[in-house]
Amino acid sequence: MRYDAATPNAIEATGLVKRFGKTTALAGVDIVAGQGRVLGVLGPNGAGKTTAVRILATLLRPDGGQARVCGYDVVGDAHRVRQLIGLTGQYASVDEGLSGTNNLIMIGRLLGLDRRAARARAADLLGRFDLAAAAARPVKTYSGGMRRRLDLAASLVGSPRVLYLDEPTTGLDPRSRTDVWHMVRELVSDGVTVLLTTQYLDEADQLAHDILVIDRGTVIATGTPDELKARTGRQVLRISPSDPARLAEAAALVEAACGAKVTTDAEVGAVSASVASTALLPRIVRELDARGIELAEFTLRKPSLDEVFFALTGRPADGKDSGTRELEGSKP
Amino acid sequence: MTALAGPAFPAPPRRLGLRGGLRNTSTLTWRSVLKIRTNMEDVLGLSLNPIMFLLLFTYVFGGAIAGGTHAYLQFELPGILVLSVVFATLGTGLMLNQDIAGGVFDRFRSLPIARWAPLAGAVLGDMVRYMISVAITLGFGMILGFRITTSALSAFAGCLLVLAFALAMCWVSALIGLLAKTPQGVQWFGSLIYFPLTFGSNVLVPTQTMPGWLQAFVKVNPMTDLTEAVRGLLVGGPVATPVIRSLLWAVGIFAVFAPLAVRVYRRKT
Numbered sequence: 327m328r329y330d331a332a333t334p335n336a337i338e339a340t341g342l343v344k345r346f347g348k349t350t351a352l353a354g355v356d357i358v359a360g361q362g363r364v365l366g367v368l369g370p371n372g373a374g375k376t377t378a379v380r381i382l383a384t385l386l387r388p389d390g391g392q393a394r395v396c397g398y399d400v401v402g403d404a405h406r407v408r409q410l411i412g413l414t415g416q417y418a419s420v421d422e423g424l425s426g427t428n429n430l431i432m433i434g435r436l437l438g439l440d441r442r443a444a445r446a447r448a449a450d451l452l453g454r455f456d457l458a459a460a461a462a463r464p465v466k467t468y469s470g471g472m473r474r475r476l477d478l479a480a481s482l483v484g485s486p487r488v489l490y491l492d493e494p495t496t497g498l499d500p501r502s503r504t505d506v507w508h509m510v511r512e513l514v515s516d517g518v519t520v521l522l523t524t525q526y527l528d529e530a531d532q533l534a535h536d537i538l539v540i541d542r543g544t545v546i547a548t549g550t551p552d553e554l555k556a557r558t559g560r561q562v563l564r565i566s567p568s569d570p571a572r573l574a575e576a577a578a579l580v581e582a583a584c585g586a587k588v589t590t591d592a593e594v595g596a597v598s599a600s601v602a603s604t605a606l607l608p609r610i611v612r613e614l615d616a617r618g619i620e621l622a623e624f625t626l627r628k629p630s631l632d633e634v635f636f637a638l639t640g641r642p643a644d645g646k647d648s649g650t651r652e653l654e655g656s657k658p
Numbered sequence: 659m660t661a662l663a664g665p666a667f668p669a670p671p672r673r674l675g676l677r678g679g680l681r682n683t684s685t686l687t688w689r690s691v692l693k694i695r696t697n698m699e700d701v702l703g704l705s706l707n708p709i710m711f712l713l714l715f716t717y718v719f720g721g722a723i724a725g726g727t728h729a730y731l732q733f734e735l736p737g738i739l740v741l742s743v744v745f746a747t748l749g750t751g752l753m754l755n756q757d758i759a760g761g762v763f764d765r766f767r768s769l770p771i772a773r774w775a776p777l778a779g780a781v782l783g784d785m786v787r788y789m790i791s792v793a794i795t796l797g798f799g800m801i802l803g804f805r806i807t808t809s810a811l812s813a814f815a816g817c818l819l820v821l822a823f824a825l826a827m828c829w830v831s832a833l834i835g836l837l838a839k840t841p842q843g844v845q846w847f848g849s850l851i852y853f854p855l856t857f858g859s860n861v862l863v864p865t866q867t868m869p870g871w872l873q874a875f876v877k878v879n880p881m882t883d884l885t886e887a888v889r890g891l892l893v894g895g896p897v898a899t900p901v902i903r904s905l906l907w908a909v910g911i912f913a914v915f916a917p918l919a920v921r922v923y924r925r926k927t
């Protein structure tokens with residue numbers, strides 16, 4: 327361990343403010359990540375996720391508030407913070423003109439490893455990230471996903487105690503994505519703290535111990551994934567009639583019972599509805615039975631984070647309406 | 659294989675000392691030199707540029723200015739040496755600009771390294787580029803018929819002087835590279851500064867042939883001192899004063915622009 331392990335929270339930020347000209351990217355954000363935990367930061371495009379990560383990684387100075395990483399101030403003690411962190415930014419920051427191996431050797435050497443140790447660490451990481459075959463090639467010949475993986479490897483050369491991953495799996499194929507998930511879990515089992523932003527809610531669901539939802543530069547919800555799902559107070563009911571022809575009828579019935587709009591998926595022959603209270607369920611079952619609609623499926627589950635996200639921000643998670651916000655946020 | 663979390667690293671101090679900074683610089687210099695090897699277009703440009711200058715100026719101006727190509731070659735080659743190397747320094751700014759746009763500098767800034775090391779590494783690595791430029795200019799000049807009329811040692815000193823000046827000039831270029839938003843911006847700003855500086859001097863024609871107001875500018879232009887010094891060292895003429903003045907200029911330019919560039923780099927967010 328390279329730092330004072332007495333601090334309970336690896337990341338502690340209070341009231342972070344950052345403005346770019348007229349755009350307020352962060353309007354007073356608190357971020358706390360416990361030692362050895364994964365904090366998932368969610369939010370639509372332009373919410374301020376990358377800005378927050380860049381402040382915590384000492385790349386940006388906050389205009390207000392303060393942030394500590396393992397007890398060290400990101401502004402006043404930046405050099406120490408840099409010894410503790412690893413960063414995989416939203417856009418790959420590797421040297422296009424160097425080979426994969428030389429990129430990692432360079433970082434190892436910059437971090438004080440001797441030539442031999444730097445070379446060994448580079449080979450080890452390239453192997454883990456499935457880049458051994460391309461190790462000697464200049465990075466400009468890499469595919470997007472390979473570049474991304476090299477960037478991840480680069481952020482691990484220094485054995486960081488706190489790792490920032492800004493949308494680490496964007497642009498990765500499903501297998502590489504699972505590999506990254508494995509890697510995150512392995513690091514966490516070694517006691518590394520991870521702050522992860524992502525557009526994929528299932529990723530946060532899979533990895534994060536805690537979740538922070540940001541929208542327009544403010545925190546709109548925090549908690550564990552389960553707490554957030556419970557927060558909306560609604561569960562999702564899903565039924566499918568054995569006879570697909572009776573789907574519409576079943577949908578109408580459920581809609582009447584719940585008093586809320588239902589979604590019908592004709593392809594798989596299922597109706598889903600968000601139910602405010604489980605007390606409604608017996609009534610729905612009785613009515614379906616009375617009409618003689620037999621069911622192939624009847625399930626009740628917690629809402630997915632997508633649904634929670636939608637409930638919290640009023641927008642779907644893929645940030646479809648981000649167009650205007652992007653414009654708002656563009657250079658002053 | 660070690661754990662993914664990796665081997666224990668030596669605990670660096672709260673601040674990095676000068677020695678640490680120099681070690682970082684040597685790593686980053688190694689990086690710049692490696693990059694030169696992978697960028698053949700740049701190496702080609704570096705080599706062809708002096709060749710083009712030499713051919714163009716020798717045969718276009720030769721007859722008119724000195725009354726013969728050989729006489730003119732003896733006069734202009736030291737100037738072209740200066741011209742080629744000074745123009746090559748523009749590449750430093752371009753590379754920095756690309757590094758910043760490409761995100762590599764974000765990586766550097768998130769590492770516990772000396773803040774000035776990425777700039778110093780880029781600049782030192784580029785010395786290799788300038789050496790290529792000097793070697794090609796001299797070599798090709800010799801093929802065309804240029805002869806060193808002093809001594810090998812004196813000519814060597816001339817080359818070193820040009821490189822020392824380039825080491826100062828590339829901080830001007832670095833500053834442009836840091837301030838410009840795009841590579842095109844670097845080209846434009848660079849041209850606006852570099853063209854008057856290089857051509858508004860005695861690089862290609864003797865100062866006496868120019869109108870009085872221009873002579874005033876040419877006389878204070880550091881390029882004039884440098885060219886005169888290199889001429890003296892390669893083909894004879896006054897040496898002491900222009901060499902001292904060139905070195906003073908180099909130190910002055912370095913003292914102003916290096917801290918400025920480092921400052922802009924550190925402020926960059």
Ligand SMILES: Nc1ncnc2c1ncn2[C@@H]1O[C@H](COP(=O)(O)OP(=O)(O)OP(=O)(O)O)[C@@H](O)[C@H]1O
Pocket residue numbers: 346347349350351369370371372373374375376377378416651652654655656657658
């Ligand atoms: N360098 C900058 N100059 C001007 N505005 C900026 C800059 N960086 C970010 N912004 C603005 O700040 C706001 C937050 O941006 P940020 O990149 O943090 O969002 P994000 O949550 O990471 O979005 P995404 O999901 O698209 O990556 C946006 O409105 C953006 O336009």
Ligand SMILES: [Mg+2]
Pocket residue numbers: 375376377416492
């Ligand atoms: Mg982002």
